[in-house]
Amino acid sequence: MEEDTGTSTGTVTVVVIGYDDAAHVTAAVRSALAQGPAVREVIAVDDCSTDGSAGLLEALAAGEPRLRVVRRTVNSGGCGTPRNDGIDAATAPYLMFLDSDDVLPPGAVDALLRAAGRHDAQVAAGLCVRRELPSGRETPWQPGLYARPAVAEHPAGRRRLVHDTLCVNKLYRTDFLRAHRIRFPEGRFPYEDFVFTARVLAAGPRLALVPDRVYVWHVRRTADRLSISLDRAGVDNWRARTEAARQAYDILLGAGEKRLAREARAKFLEHEVRMYARELELRDASHRRAWWTLTRAHLAAYDEADFARAPAPGRVIARVVLASEEPRDLPRLRELAARPSRLCPPYARAPGGAPVWSADLPQVPLDHVLTRPLRLLPLAVDAELRPRARGTRLRLVLHELYGRVAEAGPRTVEAAFVHRENARTRTVVGTAVLRPSSPGSGTWTAVLPLGTRALAAAGAATWDLRLRLRFADGSARDTTAHAMAGPGLLTRTALPSLRHGVLLLHPYATHSGSLALRVAPGPRGAAAVLRRRLSRLLPRTAAPAR
Template identity: 45%
Template sequence: MVEPPHAARVSVVVIAYNDAEHVGDAIRSALAQGEAVGEVVVVDDASADATPDVLAGFADEPRVKPLVREVNSGGCGTPRNDGIAAAVHPWVLFLDSDDVLMPGAVDRLLAVAAEERADVVTGLCVRRELPEGRETVWAPTLYDVSRGATLPGTVLDGVEDHPELVRDTLSVNKLYRRDFLNGHAIRFPEGAFHYEDFVFSARVQAAAPRLAVTDVPLYVWHVRRQAANLSISLRQGSLDNWEHRVAAHRAVVEVFRKAGRPALAIPAQTKFLDYDLPMYLRELPRRPAAYRADWWTVTRDHVAGFDDAAVAAARAPHRWLHAGITALAAVPEGRELTRFAELAAGRPRLVPPYPRSEDGAPVLAAAPADVPLDGLEELSPAGLPVAVDGLATVGGSARVTLTVHELYGRVGALHPVSVQVECTERVSGAKLLAESAPLVPAGEGWTATARVPSARLLRAGRLASWSFVAVLLYADGSTGRAEIRTPDGFAGKRGVAFGRFGRVLLVQVVASPRRALTLRLTGGMAGARQVLSGRIRRILARR
């Protein structure tokens, strides 16, 4: 007979440091789970703000158990370990002070745990960008059924048959049997060790838990990019941040090897090439010269030792990056660095010019980075790293004029027919499609102009910001997608345009830091005030 969910009680471990503004909401979200939560162990990592006062406000709630550290640990691992040691209930769940639990999540996970006799039960984590409120699912290919995920609803004895789970490095989206953690001596790295989740998750996976995979909404991860104190994962402009990430990844590989599970070390290295490396490399041209040089040295030293099988399993553009990085002793500059960064984009693209080796084979860049683009011929139309440049003008309609570049003959061989421009609004995530436009041969590529009525792009009372993706249609019916970037040297345009019925529109056509084409426009006084206040904030920030 399966026990009712409330029969198995949970210790929620909340960690906090100088977060008086949010920790109360985190605690309340845990208490709101009901009687399944037997205690909320709040570990205050020697806060110097009003966090202790917030915790004192829960003095009448017997389930809230503050645990105050006298000296700050420098990281998240030590306070979580303190929480595990203090926990008394059969199950443990982790919660950061600036995040919240989804209503009813604990009961649902406990029901799965009891039915499947699991050691660990995963739930779904939502990343919520603040203040906009835009939400995305963490690791959607693993947990989002609407995106084709197939693992939810399965129970695994260890993860070696599904090594893709190595990509899930979060600790907070899971419910753990406390006896399992204690029996295998699984803890977080102590002290000022960042990306501690990576190592903890590897230790859990290396212990071969009975793992129930669900898509139960469990955790809301608040991403506050404008916060005064950014979370570790958002401090990508610091070289220390990258060095910590590399150290954590090295530790993950070592965990799997020492546990006698070298087969899991391979997907861990592949994950680094497909996820961690591109995320930082795409921003490298924006960093100072000293940062670029040191980053390159650290990265090259790390990836040069990767197993051949791990490199072979990576996506083709990332295999090329690995080969280029290991071929170059020093960081490239100018156009060559841009080429690396563009290939590391979320939608990889190879930008002109397109060099070839002496025997005519496509290569990444000029010597000594003239590594072959192995696998280019086998890429599907959807996987081709096509480069599309574009500009926008606004009147009664917004016109996006774009150029599709040839790619070593691959695009021409597919006979591109037309293009649709997909517009995405930054704040709401709303999408709309422009009418299909024919692609016309022009020089070393093709051009087209797509139009969208300006009225469809306006958002009442505020500034609307749109980005653009080109959806290419080929003669055989296949399609490809590419982010539309601005041409080299584009400095942006600001002005006034007239929409339908003489409506005055304020318009900005700008390039994002990664040169993505961005259109901002507004109509009416409320939108104008928002534009003006934004300019004032930027002026004051520069003083």
């Protein structure tokens, strides 16, 4: 937490934007007003809502002089235009943005304002957390940037700033935005944050970073209208994302910020390409072809230095896409895109012996696997889980990787299931010795019994398998496991239970191919799992933008 040096009264405008979000907009506005006297005004821009949102805001404003409501007469179709309206209407020296379905945590404005004032920074930024609802599970966004207080005299001195494309976890000097004419793209422009953030960084501000939580991003995956960052089922979403990334690169390069521009391309490979590649198998053939074509067109502008800056998984996936005109190797790409990454067999070599993606794509090198530390290698582990009344067992198979595994000497594997909604809750499966599957097989196998009592005690829940591989050379690798499919695998099984009557176990593969396990004790628990599953299959409409 930043040391308290006092904050000025009435120095911040908070711009809240919303469209047809009557269920949440007042909570967002109240969280801004609750920031205290530093907030001069909250400007709520209603983007021509039809669900009564504007009326709720007007009623709230009647009793709150710091709240101003701006009602648009035509829906803009996105987030950029209403935010620009807020910039135009702001009267305070500083401003920040808030979406109608999110909240500012207590003390957020003061923490950012203190940092901006102390360091004479045009921009102050803090930690955003993604809060899954209704579970409440929180995941920090770009936590490495906000691990401790810091000052960047210029964005180029901290290139990782390019990875934080959010506009909402930051405080901006109003005159800085206006002097540099920094605005959001107008109308329906998905991923408007990408372009706005690039414009901010291109202007070369001094930035103050604080470890304080300054924004809570609510993620409602079961909402009727998914935010566009969550609704990736249509290929237009990818088209919009590549266009936003292209514009961000051009803005940075046009400002002479070549290092930041390269970092933006590295971020695209590491984040966007991996995220969408994990889900590509879920789409139909026409979507895959369109995605592949769009990606090839976007990556055609990259040069070798752009690829070299990106971490290996995204770089390799991109090179496979560029090397093939048609979609290929999707299951293997999905495993490589996982976090942690898994490089599954086959392990091909070029005629000279160098590791390559495949015999027919020798132009895609995998030489990084020969030099990276073992703790960072994309080791592949297969997992089989067969629920049985007489005893459930977890079978793990570790694959060789161009001689690196045998060289390190596999010894043991520790397995645990981690609660999906509360990562602090773990069920340890146990530790087993890794033994050669057979002479010369290039694999090592371990089998562990799985007790279900601790899993069932948490109620209906989803558990993710986590592994720690230990080697004779003292190294270790934390990873996940590829979920093996086949007869009797990845199917729902009802087991008798003395305590619960029935226990429903469902091993399944996540979007990235990792083994996970749904557990539902008792008839009610099983019914709850089925209801949640059904809700995910029901059609939804997408929100205008996020």
